[in-house]
Amino acid sequence: MLNFSSLPSEIRQLCRDGKLETPTSGLALGFVQANLVVLPYSLAFEFLLFCQRNSKACPILDVTEVGDYEPKIIAPGADIRTDLPRYRIFQHGELIEETSNIKSFWKRDLVAFLIGCSFSFENAMLNSRLPVRHVEEQKNVPMYKTNIECIPTRMFSSPLVVSMRPLPANNVVRAVEVTSRYYKAHGSPVHIGNPEVIGIKNLEKPDYGDAVTVNDGEIPVFWACGVTTQTAIMQAKPELAITYSPGYMFISDLKDEYLTL
Missing domain, CATH: 3.40.1640.10 (PSTPO5379-like)
Incomplete structure (x- = not known):
């Protein structure tokens, strides 16, 4: 059975055999x-x-x-x-x-x-006792298109896509400290708080992935997301x-x- 401690080679073999059908967040932590x-x-x-x-x-x-x-x-x-x-x-x-x-x-x-x-910094978040809601709820991470434009090339252009993880207000600074070290996994958040500022009208309707629970007293925190490349390809x-x-x-x-x- 797959779990947090499964080895990458084990997971890749299941993929190769056509036996893994779930998102990979929470697998092979570390x-x-x-x-x-x-x-x-x-x-x-x-x-x-x-x-x-x-x-x-x-x-x-x-x-x-x-x-x-x-x-x-x-x-x-x-x-x-x-x-x-x-x-x-x-x-x-x-x-x-x-x-x-x-x-x-x-x-x-x-x-x-x-x-x-950004799945790569979730182990560090969990080790710091920071909640990762989509892992808790066994869902795909919610992802949203924003009104922030990437720097284009001749062919490729795209709005920035972000992933969201809700956090209690007193955990936000710690989450910034933990994730900012992982600069090759999107690093620190690009936005904290009011989603409408970056063009997200409804957290319950992500463009990709699944909506997750945002509890009272929690703040949505947004990180850059590699799905940005897919919107660039579509354009x-x-x-x-x-x-x-x-x-x-x-x-x-x-x-x-x-x-x-």
């Missing part, structure tokens, strides 16, 4: 989780430029060689075609399919980008793009401390 974006080589430099200009939302952890599906830096021996629970396939900016295996879509000119994820409309399904991440062999300052 190990780095990553977003996935796969694009043709012809777009790789410009996407890398978009990530460099928007590193808060898109911190690069690994980039594969052209046509190679092994993320050699963060998980030698892994296969990004099979080792995530769920993928999204986009054609010309339109989501056409969600699948548990992308072997049939793989081409020799594809490049894979592994991007830091750029490349012929083919492959991503993870929001909340269904790649679990690497790196320890969380790799991501700290």
